[in-house]
Amino acid sequence: MFLTRLLKPTVTASAHCDLPCGVYDPEQARIEAESCYKIIEKYNGSNDEQFKIRAIAIKEERAELAKHHIDVLWSDYFKPEHVQKYPEITELCWKAAKQCSKVKGSLDLGEARTLLEMIDKIADVWTKAGGPQATRVAKAAAARA
Amino acid sequence: MEPVLREGDWIVVSLGRRPRVGEVVLVRDPRDAEHLMLKRVAEVTDGVCKVLGDRPEESTDSRTFGPVRLADVLGRALFRYGPVGRIGWIW
Numbered sequence: 001m002f003l004t005r006l007l008k009p010t011v012t013a014s015a016h017c018d019l020p021c022g023v024y025d026p027e028q029a030r031i032e033a034e035s036c037y038k039i040i041e042k043y044n045g046s047n048d049e050q051f052k053i054r055a056i057a058i059k060e061e062r063a064e065l066a067k068h069h070i071d072v073l074w075s076d077y078f079k080p081e082h083v084q085k086y087p088e089i090t091e092l093c094w095k096a097a098k099q100c101s102k103v104k105g106s107l108d109l110g111e112a113r114t115l116l117e118m119i120d121k122i123a124d125v126w127t128k129a130g131g132p133q134a135t136r137v138a139k140a141a142a143a144r145a
Numbered sequence: 146m147e148p149v150l151r152e153g154d155w156i157v158v159s160l161g162r163r164p165r166v167g168e169v170v171l172v173r174d175p176r177d178a179e180h181l182m183l184k185r186v187a188e189v190t191d192g193v194c195k196v197l198g199d200r201p202e203e204s205t206d207s208r209t210f211g212p213v214r215l216a217d218v219l220g221r222a223l224f225r226y227g228p229v230g231r232i233g234w235i236w
Contacts, residue, residue, distance in 0.1 A: 007227065009155050009156065011181065012181070013156075014183070015146035015154075015184075015198075129202070
């Protein structure tokens with residue numbers, strides 16, 4: 001034990017990866033985009049002016065968050081090697097980020113639906129690129145059951 | 146940096162000396178001087194060197210944070226002295 005303590009290194013260096021947490025998942029953007037979708041639905045079903053004003057403010061905030069999460073995936077998660085293998089990812093992220101701006105300024109449910117579809121396409125690439133294994137922490141078996 | 150380096154490896158680093166291409170080196174993160182990293186030297190030019198991880202898809206390296214000043218390359222990773230099953234030179 002003493003020897004182990006003596007030999008144990010005192011300085012730690014990381015051999016891999018990001019200084020940030022390294023967890024990337026398009027689901028984060030999707031949840032914000034789903035919020036936009038649901039808010040637009042609720043907006044359309046309401047006659048309460050106060051509620052409608054709040055709904056718009058919150059939708060704009062959520063759309064901005066969705067855009068942020070897409071930006072993070074694009075600039076931090078996807079590496080040149082991914083782009084080489086899945087060249088479509090650049091345009092997918094670019095268009096999805098633009099779609100967030102559209103949803104931010106619109107009350108059209110169709111625009112929100114389009115955004116969800118775009119995020120799903122990004123998620124497909126993320127999955128093919130091994131994202132779930134590379135970036136997420138596995139859930140405990142008991143928690144899954 | 147797998148399979149050369151794994152989490153929990155105990156490493157001997159020889160300090161000083163100019164880095165050469167292909168060596169695994171201990172470098173200061175140019176974004177945060179407190180953060181030390183082990184990366185492989187890809188290129189050495191005047192005063193700076195480019196470092197890359199062995200697994201480009203997983204690695205954040207000079208492609209993201211740019212070249213590292215030679216002054217921030219602290220030494221070469223030479224030897225793994227633990228865990229026991231992984232003892233050996235680092236190439």
